[in-house]
Amino acid sequence: MLxxxxxxxxxxxxxxxxxxxxxxxxxxxxxxxIVILGARVEPDGSPSSDLLSRxxxxxxLYNAGLAPTVIxxxxxxxxRLAAGxxxxxxxxxxxxxxxxxxxxxxESDAWTTRDEAAVVSELMQANGWQTAIVVSHPLHLYRARxxxxxxxxxxxxxxxxxxxxxxxxxxxxxxxxxxxxxxLLTAAKDWPLVDQLLNWLHKIVYDT
Numbered sequence: 001m002l003x004x005x006x007x008x009x010x011x012x013x014x015x016x017x018x019x020x021x022x023x024x025x026x027x028x029x030x031x032x033x034i035v036i037l038g039a040r041v042e043p044d045g046s047p048s049s050d051l052l053s054r055x056x057x058x059x060x061l062y063n064a065g066l067a068p069t070v071i072x073x074x075x076x077x078x079x080r081l082a083a084g085x086x087x088x089x090x091x092x093x094x095x096x097x098x099x100x101x102x103x104x105x106x107e108s109d110a111w112t113t114r115d116e117a118a119v120v121s122e123l124m125q126a127n128g129w130q131t132a133i134v135v136s137h138p139l140h141l142y143r144a145r146x147x148x149x150x151x152x153x154x155x156x157x158x159x160x161x162x163x164x165x166x167x168x169x170x171x172x173x174x175x176x177x178x179x180x181x182x183x184l185l186t187a188a189k190d191w192p193l194v195d196q197l198l199n200w201l202h203k204i205v206y207d208t
Contacts, residue, residue, distance in 0.1 A: 011184075012177070012180050012184075015142075015180040015183060015184070016176045016177065016180050018142055019139055019142040019143075019176050019179050019180060020138075020139070020164065020176060022138075022141055022142045022145070022157060023137075023138030023139050023140075023141055023142065023159050023164060024138065024159070024164060025157075025159075026157075026158050026159060027156050027157050027158065028061055028066055028133045028156055028157075028158040029066070029133075029156055030065075030066050030067065031066060031067045031131035031132055031133045031154075031156055032067060032068075032069070032124070032129035032130060032131045032132065033067050033068075033069045033070070033071050033124065033129050033131075033132050033133070034058050034061050034062055034066065034067045034069070034070045034071070034132070034133045034135060035070075035071045035073060035116075035120055035132050035133065035134045035135065035148075036054050036055055036058045036070065036071070036072045036073065036074075036084075036087050036088075036135050036136075037054065037073055037074060037113065037116055037134065037135065037136040037140070037144060038051070038072075038073050038074015038075055038082075038083030038084055038087075038110065038116060039051035039054060039074065039083055039136075039137075040083070041075075041081055041082070041083050041086050045080075045081050045086065046086070047083075047086050047087060047090055050137060050160075051083060051086065051087055052090070053160040053161065053162065054087065054135050054136060054137075054160055055087045055090055055091050055095070056095070056160075057135050057158065057159075057160045057161065058070055058091070058135045059091055059095045059096075059097060061133055061135070061158060062097065062101075066133060067133060068101065069101055069102075069103060069129075070088070070091060070097060070101060070102050070103070071103045071104075071105070071120055071123065071124075071132075072084035072085070072087040072088035072091070072102060072103065072104050072105070073105050073110050073116040073119065073120055074087070074105075074110055074111075074116060075109070075110065075111070076109045076111075082104075084104045084105050084110070085104050088102040088103070088104045103123070105119045105120065105123060113140070113143060113144050113147055113182075114147050114186065116144075116147075117144070117147040117148045117150065117151045117153075118151060120132070120148070120151075120153075121148070121151035121152065121153055124153060130153070130154050131153075131154040131155075131156065132148065132153055132154070132155055132156070133156045133157070133158050134148060134155055134156070134157055134158070135158050135159075135160065136157075136159070136160070137159070137160060137162055138159035138160065138162055138164055139164070139172070139175045139176055139179055140179060141157040141159055142179060142183070143179050143182050143183050143186075144157070145157050146183060147186070
């Protein structure tokens with residue numbers, strides 16, 4: 001039991017270190033597209049500070065000539081208040097992105113990063129695009145890169161300018177552990193027995 005506990009602590013510790021390490025590095029290079037991952041939208045339909053920072057950063061990359069197309073993901077396809085639609089509209093109307101260069105995932109819902117990876121992969125494959133610069137919060141990028149690579153995409157990561165050093169240590173630890181847990185949970189769900197157990201627990205919690 002002690003060995004199992006120590007192994008779990010080691011795995012989470014190494015994964016947490018990797019999450020913070022990747023989030024502190026900008027690995028953007030020329031690619032086929034830039035992908036803005038979704039974030040919260042304000043009740044009035046305006047982008048939240050997190051979504052704004054992702055959109056501004058993506059436009060910096062676009063203006064630097066690193067990719068000719070920006071894909072905005074997140075939310076329900078066709079909903080004008082979805083994160084993807086809001087980010088793309090802001091980039092076009094406020095930041096000068098040519099309308100034909102901003103693509104919103106229109107046909108599918110993408111409520112989670114896993115969903116976003118799937119629908120963006122489908123869109124990229126349909127257009128013959130292989131490489132993507134994924135833009136998100138620094139602590140989100142490790143999990144995002146992992147999920148996009150699972151879809152067969154060549155992914156480069158570029159964090160927003162969020163200063164990790166200014167995040168309160170308890171909050172940073174919580175964000176990091178949440179992301180590590182997301183990676184481990186997604187990996188575990190690939191095991192049929194674990195997936196069945198998780199579905200059973202979900203049914204007990206939400207259906208009773």
